[in-house]
Amino acid sequence: MPAENFVLPKLKLKFPSKAEREERERKKELEKQHEEEELRRKKEQEAKKAAELRDALRRGDFAAREHRKRAQDDTKEPRRTAVEQEQYDQLRMKHYGPDRTKSTFVPKKKRRRGVNEFNFGWDDSEDTRTAQHLADADSQLALRKPYESRLTTKNGFHVYSQEPEWELQALMKADAAEKADPTHGRERARAIMDEYYRGLEQRNKPLHNMKHWSEKPLSEMRERDWRIFKEDFSIATKGGQIPDPMRRWRESALPSRLLDVIESVGYNEPSPIQRAAIPIALQGRDLIGIAVTGSGKTAAFLLPLLVYIQKLPPLDDVSKNDGPYALILAPTRELAQQIETEAHKFATPFGYKVVSIVGGHSLEEQAFALSNGAEIIVATPGRLVDCIERRLLVLSQCCYVIMDEADRMIDLGFEEPLNKILDAMPTANIKPDSDEAEDTKAMTRFLGERTRYRQTMMYTATMPPLVEKIAKRYLRRPAIVTIGNAGEAVDTVEQRVEFIAGEDRRKDRLREILQANQYKPPIIVFVNIKRNCEMVARDVRAAGRNPVTLHGSKTQEQRELALEKVRAGQADVLVATDLAGRGIDVADVSLVINFNMATSIEQYTHRIGRTGRAGKSGVAITFLGSEDNDVLYDLKQMISKSSISKLSEELRRHEAAQQKPTKGGKGGGDFGTITGGGSGKSNGFR
Structure with a gap:
């Protein structure tokens, strides 16, 4: 057809109506819903089958296990033929070595099962045990034999213990004891096993039959009982091979004669620090005792000291010139004399001499006392260094050193005198810095007639860095005993604070408290500087009370007289600086008033x-002002931890009590007692 005669056909486009379009969309939506429904149904069926399979597996259904195995095999690659598997094994052996997951054991002969014979696949020639092994096994069976009658049986076998490792340790210990002593070793081994099985029977008792430690004899005490015992007395220990605490005086390792003296003195029950520290000290261990003031630390170090001296020969005309057997250091004269008084109570019945060397007394008088010899010397560091430098005293046979209130001695600047004193002692008997320092037998043996390893103990209420420095230098592997929390006040003191600005207002409040007659004497009022003592004492006297003062400008005789008046009831109020803050024992003080807040917590x-x-119980009232901002944070924390004290709203909201100040302040830093506002030297402590 000629191109000019070509005519395009007429296209007849038909557009779907609105109803047709809606019908088409409805069908698509139904198909989509059917697909989703089918997919959801398949998932539910699979989940149901999986749950049924899990339940079957829990019940131990073997068919379910096979079904799961077949399902897993279907997902893996098809299995190899025998030829392919052999080729694979050869290649694997060449490149990777033998397959360690498969056993290659082949018995030499076919296993036979008879009525009286059961062979595990080896003969007697393959037994690698030696004659010694067989003898040891027979010995262990012999040790077990006497206990079979009281042990349970299970499936025809004896059940010796639910703790096989513990039983094996006991058997090994008994076996070693038997071998070490051919004569009495058998009896010792039997005693070891008796003790083990007694403990086993005790441990297997029901919990409802367990008694409190106070109702048990010492032989029935177990690890759980000792843990409860330590919790009851807030005892925490640190160090290797630490012995159990002491429950009662008569259960301790102290000699019976010394126990009689303790009862005659009136010590009925040991204090927590005495319970924990005395057993450790009796083992010849170095010790750091951390406990609050007034916790009985003096007797805790005096009693083991007397046990040590009893093992030494008596001093004679020659040996008395070599110095004392033991040395006790204290920061202040009053504390040293107080320790001397307490030491006389225990030492005098044994005929031992105790001499104090403190400032404020005639040096010639003390030199005369030293010339007569003394087993124990109680001294302040400054005066003792004077005696050593003047050759009035040597420490050539002193092997026992006690530093009481060690943190206070550091506060008073006695670090250098302490180093001089400790360096003046014999060095040949210094303990090794090894595990041997924790061995009781090694530390308690004598290196000579009057010499054994030096034993050093430090008792303190806090552990500042300088005290730790001295401890690391002179103590070897010390045991650390902490009673309560270090540096915290005891729970028997109710702490109260009052924000009172100005000296006049504080004097009025002090007079008001004293005139109320709410607190029985004696009462102690603390101030920060010496000249305030006499001024506050006049106001106390105006309130109708009879005060005495105690500060660094007083002579030693005046200090002793003031304390004696308070103890005898001739004075009812003691106004003092921090000189009386440590180591001064005045009985039954009902109230402490901090007229000026201390410069450190x-x-x-x-x-x-x-x-x-x-x-x-007692009460402590503290007057606060703007000059005390550096210690408010620590004060707030301490009062918050007290169970009987209530934190005042004003202290809780005070701006300075919200965060701890940085170092270098008046007393808020870690070294506040040293670098603080001068409460040491200004108070005339030295």
């Missing part, structure tokens, strides 16, 4: 520790 702790002693 450590010194505050020791001040309020003058009350609430020996289990009795």
Whole structure:
């Protein structure tokens, strides 16, 4: 057809109507819903089958296990033929070595099963045990034999213990004891096993039959009982091979004669620090005792000291010139004399001499006392260094050193005198810094007639860095005993604070408290500087009370007279600086008033520790002002931890109590007692 005659056909386009379009969309939506429904139904069926399979597996259904195995095999690659598997094994052996997951054991002969014979696949020639092994096994069976009658049986076999490792350790220990002593080894081994099985029977008792430690004899005490015992007395120990605490005096390792002296003195029950420290000290271990003031630390170190001296020969005309057997260091004269008084109570019945060397007394008088010899010397560091440098005293046979209130000695600047004193002692008997320092037998043996390893103990209420430095230098592997929390006040002291600005207002409030007659004497009022003592004492006298003062400008005789008046009841109020904050034992103090807040929280702790002693309760009232901002945070934390004290709203919201100040302040830093506002030297402590 010619192109000019070509005519395009007419296309007839038909557009679907609205109803047709809606019908088409409806069908698509239904198909989509059917597909989703089918997919959801398949998922539910698969989940149901999986749940049924899990239940079957839990019931141990073997068919279900096979079904799961077949399903897993279907997902894996098809299995190899025998030829392919052999080729694969050869290649694997060439490149990777033998397959360690498969056993290659082949028995030499076919296993036979008979009535009286059961062979595990080896003969007697393959037994690798030696004659010694067989003898050891027979020995262990012999040790078990006497106990079979009281042990349970299971499936025809004896059940010796639910703790096989413990039983094996006991058997090994008994076996070693038997071999070490051919004569009496059998009896010792039997005693070891008796003790083990007694403990086993005790451990297997029901919990409802367990008694409290106070109702048990010492032989029935177990690890759980000792843990409860330590919790009851807030005892925490640290170090290797630490012995159990002491429950009662008569259960301790102290000699019976010394126990009689303890009862005659009136020590009925040991305090927590005595319970924990005395057993450790009796083992010849170095010790760091951390406990609040008034906790009985003096007797804790005096009693083991006397046990040590009893093992030494008596001093004669020659040996008395070589110095004392033991040395006790204290930071202040009053504390040294107080320790001397306490030491006389225990040492005098044994005929031992105790001499104190402190400042304020005639050096010639003390030199004369030293010339007569003394087993124990109680001294302050400064005066003792004077005696050593003047050759009035040597420490050539001193092997026992006690530093009481060690943190206070550091506060008073006695670090250098302490180093001089310790360096003046014999060095040939210094303990090795190894595990041997924790071995009781090694540390208690004598290196000569009057010499054994030096034993050093430190008792303190806090552990500042300088005290730790001295401990690391002179103590070897020490045991650390902590009673309560270090540096915290005891729970027998109720702490109260009052924000009172100005000296006049504080004097009025002090007079008001004293005139109320709410607190029985004696009462202690603390101030920060010496000249305030006499001024506050005049106001106390105006309130109708009879005060005495104690500060660094007083002579030693005046200090002793003031303390004696308070103890005898001739004076009812003691106004003092921090000189009386540590180591001064005045019985039954009902109230402590901090007319001026201490410059550090450590010194505050020791001040309020003058009350609430020996289990009795007490009250501490502290006057605060703007000059005390650096210690408010620590004070807030301490009062918050007290179970009987209520934190005042004003202290809780005070701006300075919200965060701890940085170092270098008046007393808020870690070294506040040293670098603080000068409460040490300004108070005339030295």
